[in-house]
Amino acid sequence: MAPDLPVRHPTDHIRKDLTASVSLFLASLPLCLGIALASGGPSLSGLIAGIIGGLVVGALSDSEVSVSGPAAGLAVIVADAIRSLGSYESFLVALVLAGLIQLVLGFLKAGRLSSFFPNSVVRGMLVGIGIVIILKQIPHALGRDTDFEGDFEFQQLADRENTLTELVRAFADPAPGAVIISVVSLAILLGWSAMTNRGNRFFDWLPAALVVVVAGVGLNQLFRVSMPEWYLGDSSGHMVRIPDLSGASLSSLMNFPDLSALGSGRVYVVALTLALVASLEALLNLEASERLDPLRRVPSSSRELVAQGIGNITSGLVGGLPVTSVVVRTTTNIVSGAQTRLSTLVNGGLLLLSLFFAGSILNHIPLACLAALLIVVGVNLIKPRVLAAIYGEGMSQFIPFLVTVVGIIFTDLLIGIAMGAVVGLLFVLYTNSQASFRVIREGNNVLIKFQRDMYFLSKPQLKEALQSLRPGDSVLVDGRYATFVDSDVYTLLVDFAETAKNQGIKYELRQVTQRKRNEPTYAPI
Template sequence: MTLKHFNKDFSAGLSVFLVTLPLCLGIALASGAPLFSGLLAGIVGGIVVTLFSGSEVSVSGPAAGLTIIVLDSIEVLGSFSHFLTAVVLAGAFQYVLGWLKAGRLSSFVPSSVINGMLVAIGIVIILKQIPHALGWDADVEGEFDFLQLNHHNTFSEILEALSHPHPGAIAISITCLAVMITWEYFSKKDFRFFKVFPIGLLVVLTGVLMNQVFKLWIPGFYLEESTHLVKVPLILSLEDASSAFHFPVWEALANPKVYLAAFTLMLVASIESLLSLEVADKLDPQRRVSSPSQELKAQGIGNMVSGLIGGLPLTLVTLRTSVNIYSGSKTRLSAFIQGVLMLIAVITIPQLLNFIPLACLASLLLLIGYKLATSQKLPEINRKSLPQFLPFSVTIAGIIFSDLLLGIVLGLLAGIISIIVTNNRSAISMARDQQNILVLFIKDVTFMNKPYLKSLLDSFEKGDSVYIDGTRAEFIDHDIFQLLESFKKDALYRGIQVEFKGISPHKYSFKNAIISKTPFS
């Protein structure tokens, strides 16, 4: 870490801290875990993981994608302390994965899926923050799945919010958005004060000040502490401190279910971290490339530490990383500052943090969501761009209407299908001049090309003269050869003349396929 860009890193770290605080609490609540465990995970993600990570801009902490796993694991294992044992084991497994260089597997994820993930997360952030901006805070912060814990979904929650608007929240949200847009405008005009003063702090101060003014002079606009403000658990005595901390129970290692929970946590957390790392590198203005295997080691260390002190499992998180980058972060110092600020604030000023309206934080996230959603160019809709457009759009729809990991899996499947369809057509070309037809095998032809070739052969009519040239193909699948032989026999009865060139049985020989590809054959 370096202090060269301290002003920008401090400003970014402060913005991330203000956004991370309610998210950590909301994820803990959604996970059925103690609220303090979410804060501990956020602190560990900022301080510990940052020290070992290979990324300069990423931020780690408790993730929404693990909430269901955490909730189910606590129920299956019987207690949160038993679950913490699984978190420590998951961290150890992750570290071993990093040591085995398993991070390189992330390179197999197509860029179209990563781009779709960026746009989808931006859209989801906007959709999830609209209710908070309107003053409808029934759903916890940090829950990003389409189907919510309160039995609503993303869109029904927005409709509910529109039918129960809170004038104070709307006033705070609109004012904070106007302040940020104005601030960015003057910042781009090279006014030094607007570049140095942390925009996140200004948004929070604006929200707190407005709400206190409402309390004194416009009671109908006032946002009550019980529902509309940040709720940090207070530690005012030794008894509070002892009840806030939980620790692993090592006797749980005798329970096979602990290992299953640990493996599940390791797998999902690793996938989410590696994908988020790809996003971080893509958003990084300096285009620095991070080591995915080193990131797995860092996440493993972080999870072991978090589990040992009673924190939730953590991953590298796209939302907080995006806030960090768009807030002007230059180095990993910003993520470290975020963790330190959270530690100091939770210990010293939890009462002051509880004055922050969720509406002002929603305005901050709305702007970040907009930047993310518009950060990628939409691929053109045509046959040539099918391998890019299909996984891009499927990933977006999957994440919006389900959750992050399922959306990515659907995007990957769509990518595989589009590649098959594209290769199916690109290996074979056809040209027609009246009744003279040329079918050309441009490259190796396999059984994957059989449906397309069959449809071509079936389309020929009586009187056609078909010339099939396979000289460019070094390998022709046995199924393809049989299809051509069958077509040649049937052509006699269909009134079609057929001539082959470069089509022979030896081309589907496995041995020949290998030999033909050696450079000196």
């Protein structure tokens, strides 16, 4: 029983969570720094948001595996907001207000709205993000580090390239040192996973991500001595780069809200935009984390909004970027074996420590080895058996899934999700309209039987059914099982009575009325 229920054994889950927290920290660190650059905020604003996402949201969220921090999907919104409001301090006011709005949404139980997103879209989101992670990390693995880490949009913010042209340029001029580091890192990760699956306790205890980082740093330093042309250097171009904080006081590192911005109407527009977009991304990630969680725990979505709201209020007060639950970090957490929120909390603590004590060490980590770590995370999101299962469920599931995946790859996360949701909704409406009534013919006797509520979407099919009737037919339209008949449908049925009379068709409506939803029906039992 022990292997099946690891969470019931405190020592086991603590070990797994601590191991996962190291991998999560190493993946989160460059993402926090890169998203800060992409957002146009202070260099430390991303790390501050990552710390708050780990320590504050991690403690308050109802999810054991979801991880919050700065989100790439909000980078463009943040950059535009800073420009329109005139200063980062004014933006922080909008962020605090956004957190208050999220609190209200959470108390109003608005989190249940996440259940309206089709499963095909949520699954498409996971696969789409997995593909984007791989496509975006391949250039870093090849030594082309011109784009920000954490920029997952098709049109890149840093170098004005797009995902595909960046790949072409990376393959055209790879850096040999980065290639070797990334290939060795991938080999370590895959080999480590294979040995862990065989039950080797040593490989289970030691985080593979830590070994990858040590190997990456060691190889780069070896190149410096033996192969200078392969050496990646210690510049920010190819390395993690935490700003030097030596001698600085804590207060001098933070930005604080400029309350005079409360007089600007634009602040409230930005606050509402941030609240809605961040809440949507958090709720979608929560749905995704439920699917990825091996223990299939179901957290409260409304409590998640409260946690996110408190996190954004805190982040805004101390100069951080917006916080939301993020798929990349959550997937890294789960893939690394996390069992409880302890991994998220330790990740936040490690980010805090790195801010003051580990910069000189972490700044020697090549982005190429971290790219290998994220590529493995992306591969874990793309599972062929899941793709086959979705295809087997029919086009009504597969097409919204495919639209979501393609939309995320060629636009960004939120636009891709919106595209998939719209297509999914159209399929739902089409399916419901097709199955709303049946036509049964026996000779000249025709029964048109309503099987559910009749909306205007059913009107074209119903009109075709009526037009197919022949002179001499005896037609009964049975509306007993429709609790609601749309006005357009009702008018069509009533008006056809005159047509039927002129064509010699016997025509009868039985219990076809414009009943409202709250009116009782009287169909026999």
